[in-house]
Amino acid sequence: MMMMMMMMMMMMMMMMMMMMMMMMMIMMMMMMMILTGTLGNLTSLIVLLRPNMRGKSVYLFLLFLAIADTTVLYISAFKTWIRKISGFELLNVNDWSCRIVIFLILLSQHLAAWIVVLVTIDRFVAVWFPLRATSWCTVTRASIATTICTFIIVIYRSLGIS
DSSP: OHHHHHHHHHHHHHHHHHHHHHHHHHHHHHHHHHHHHHHHHHHHHHHHTSGGGTTOHHHHHHHHHHHHHHHHIIIIIHHHHHHHHHOOOGGGSOHHHHHHHHHHHHHHHHHHHHHHHHHHHHHHHHHHOHHHHHHHSOHHHHHHHHHHHHHHHHHHHHTTOO
16 A cells, blocks of 8 residues: 555656656747747848848838737747746736737737738739839838838727727
8 A cells, every 4th residue: 555655656756747847848949939039030130131131122021020020929929938937927917918918919910910911012013013113112112001001900909809
């Protein structure tokens, strides 16, 4: 009987150790995701901020995409990582923190998706209308399109439409 209890305790301890190891692996994977995403987006920002990259609309869209992706990464993944490590959930602090965090997460996710759409439209115009692309696909128009898209998403998210 005593031997059986000792075996059970050892099994429970082994299971607890395995769970701890799995938690550590999850945290390490999340840390690697954050690090890899940060390095990739930072590299994109450095390359896209070069003077010879500033003259085309597609590069401006890709610059905004790197910023939006970094925002998604830090708000969403970092929030989850902190919750896994410390048990602190920013969404549970109060009603306003929950609203702000959810608003920022959804804003940055939607903005990243719509910037990809803007890149697609820009490339479509460049391929199908190559003679007009130089006048249609300008940095100014890309800035205006991104600003309008951002305002529409902000209004959409502010209204709480799901």
